[in-house]
Amino acid sequence: xxxxxxxxxxxxxxxxxxxxxxxxxxxxxxxxxxxxxxxxxxxxxxxxxxxxxxxxxxxxxxxxxxxxxxxxxxxxxxxxxxxxxxxxxxxxxxxxxxxxxxxxxxxxxxxxxxxxxxxxxxxxxxxxxxxxxxxxxxxxxxxxxxxxxxxxxxxxxxxxxxxxxxxxxxxxxxxxxxxxxxxxxxxxxxxxxxxxxxxxxxxxxxxxxxxxxxxxxxxxxxxxxxxxxxxxxxxxxxxxxxxxxxxxxxxxxxxxxxxxxxxxxxxxxxxxxxxxxxx
Amino acid sequence: xxxxxxxxxxxxxxxxxxxxxxxxxxxxxxxxxxxxxxxxxxxxxxxxxxxxxxxxxxxxxxxxxxxxxxxxxxxxxxxxxxxxxxxxxxxxxxxxxxxxxxxxxxxxxxxxxxxxxxxxxxxxxxxxxxxxxxxxxxxxxxxxxxxxxxxxxxxxxxxxxxxxxxxxxxxxxxxxxxxxxxxxxxxxxxxxxxxxxxxxxxxxxxxxxxxxxxxxxxxxxxxxxxxxxxxxxxxxxxxxxxxxxxxxxxxxxxxxxxxxxxxxxxxxxxxxxxxxxxx
Ligand SMILES: [Zn+2]
Ligand SMILES: [Zn+2]
Ligand SMILES: [Zn+2]
Ligand SMILES: [Zn+2]
Ligand SMILES: [Zn+2]
Ligand SMILES: [Zn+2]
Ligand SMILES: [Zn+2]
Ligand SMILES: [Zn+2]
Ligand SMILES: [Zn+2]
Numbered sequence: 001x002x003x004x005x006x007x008x009x010x011x012x013x014x015x016x017x018x019x020x021x022x023x024x025x026x027x028x029x030x031x032x033x034x035x036x037x038x039x040x041x042x043x044x045x046x047x048x049x050x051x052x053x054x055x056x057x058x059x060x061x062x063x064x065x066x067x068x069x070x071x072x073x074x075x076x077x078x079x080x081x082x083x084x085x086x087x088x089x090x091x092x093x094x095x096x097x098x099x100x101x102x103x104x105x106x107x108x109x110x111x112x113x114x115x116x117x118x119x120x121x122x123x124x125x126x127x128x129x130x131x132x133x134x135x136x137x138x139x140x141x142x143x144x145x146x147x148x149x150x151x152x153x154x155x156x157x158x159x160x161x162x163x164x165x166x167x168x169x170x171x172x173x174x175x176x177x178x179x180x181x182x183x184x185x186x187x188x189x190x191x192x193x194x195x196x197x198x199x200x201x202x203x204x205x206x207x208x209x210x211x212x213x214x215x216x217x218x219x220x221x222x223x224x225x226x227x228x229x230x231x232x233x234x235x236x237x238x239x240x241x242x243x244x245x246x247x248x249x250x251x252x253x254x255x256x257x258x259x260x261x262x263x264x265x266x267x268x269x270x271x272x273x274x275x276x277x278x279x
Numbered sequence: 280x281x282x283x284x285x286x287x288x289x290x291x292x293x294x295x296x297x298x299x300x301x302x303x304x305x306x307x308x309x310x311x312x313x314x315x316x317x318x319x320x321x322x323x324x325x326x327x328x329x330x331x332x333x334x335x336x337x338x339x340x341x342x343x344x345x346x347x348x349x350x351x352x353x354x355x356x357x358x359x360x361x362x363x364x365x366x367x368x369x370x371x372x373x374x375x376x377x378x379x380x381x382x383x384x385x386x387x388x389x390x391x392x393x394x395x396x397x398x399x400x401x402x403x404x405x406x407x408x409x410x411x412x413x414x415x416x417x418x419x420x421x422x423x424x425x426x427x428x429x430x431x432x433x434x435x436x437x438x439x440x441x442x443x444x445x446x447x448x449x450x451x452x453x454x455x456x457x458x459x460x461x462x463x464x465x466x467x468x469x470x471x472x473x474x475x476x477x478x479x480x481x482x483x484x485x486x487x488x489x490x491x492x493x494x495x496x497x498x499x500x501x502x503x504x505x506x507x508x509x510x511x512x513x514x515x516x517x518x519x520x521x522x523x524x525x526x527x528x529x530x531x532x533x534x535x536x537x538x539x540x541x542x543x544x545x546x547x548x549x550x551x552x553x554x555x556x557x558x
Contacts, residue, residue, distance in 0.1 A: 109410075
């Protein structure tokens, strides 16, 4: 008898014909106990949040009934209960944009689930990466220091995803990409270009800076400069490296995927059995 | 007349006495139109997901009614409708663990909201960083290659957050921290230590590697080695730098906060007005 974790990301989830075998809940040892332990709402649903395993992006939010959770657990493909259609809904079944669920979590009071996932293609039916591409913009209409009037403007027409809820790393990546587009669109008008634009246009300077920042990060350890300096130098190194990634056409998402693949194949620890590269 | 974005993170959200002024919805230009545009469920609620602006962690999930959204927008503090208590619930009002909302997003069909946030303290009432600290563990009980029996085991007793839904960067950080704890707990038994443990115990080797990896990343650009090499070298550099951060007691979260603060103060672009450091 062998007990091991299901590899949700294994290709076994979907065989060559795309067929999935889902057993009834009660035929799966432990499953009924687990499903009973959840706090179902009045409609016998729990909320489900789909989060990208590499980038942390929240991709979509929907609801699941017992059958949907049963199916997700057995197939490794994100499945929900559609409130509008009143029935089962396996994301990707019509679009091909399946969401491979890597890990499943329940929240503290057991009424909300996270599917930590590796999506195939865009998660939103509009073709956007995530369903949250509309930012609620809030402007203050008043004199400085006296914020007594608010206006909420919703940019409903924006479907191109420029307002996607970007966390810090994604926002930085986007800023760099934006500077590059701007620099390409309107070449220097004589005004001093931003530091990012200078780096983008001068690979030699960029590489010099990356080596320098790596040295400064090391120095925080070598010269015992303290944790604040370390955080600051790491930020420098990360920023400059990400400018290089932009020039190479690489997104942080790909870097994170490389790191994840090294993990799950115990790649990092595997290195232990190899000596470091000869110098 | 001045129109500008509300700075949710400004201290003006909470004055010295902790008092917040919330105007009625109709006194805020544009707010009613925005609230009318949302797709409220049968209980007049929308789902709300609270996400950490720096790390991307999903911190909590709850629901909001019109009043809760009105209050959140005006105060910049995450406020909800509590289904169990049947009323208003401003997170942190009793615990002090307020959640400062930096940006608000609506999803494609306008029934789910993200509060992109900077939390003060733990988001979960249990004291955990996020509400999802319980992983649903799925084991396969069968002979290799024949996954015909599933068992779902929920580790209900685990409240210390060791199963928090970690995205790749957090998982890597955690693996490094784990290696460090293991190395401290049981000193070398003569078996070959993992590469991470070797780096942790040899700052000289670590710094040598970081400088090396920075060089290798630069070389992908200098020698035009292509995007795959660039992603791989960036992964190397990130991993080794994060081992250094662990030795310095710095978490990636802090590095990301540094980057965000530089942004919002236009720090990166501000550098444009400064010449690069003299060599
Ligand atoms: Zn809950
Ligand atoms: Zn969508
Ligand atoms: Zn836009
Ligand atoms: Zn520096
Ligand atoms: Zn929705
Ligand atoms: Zn909680
Ligand atoms: Zn455990
Ligand atoms: Zn544990
Ligand atoms: Zn390398």
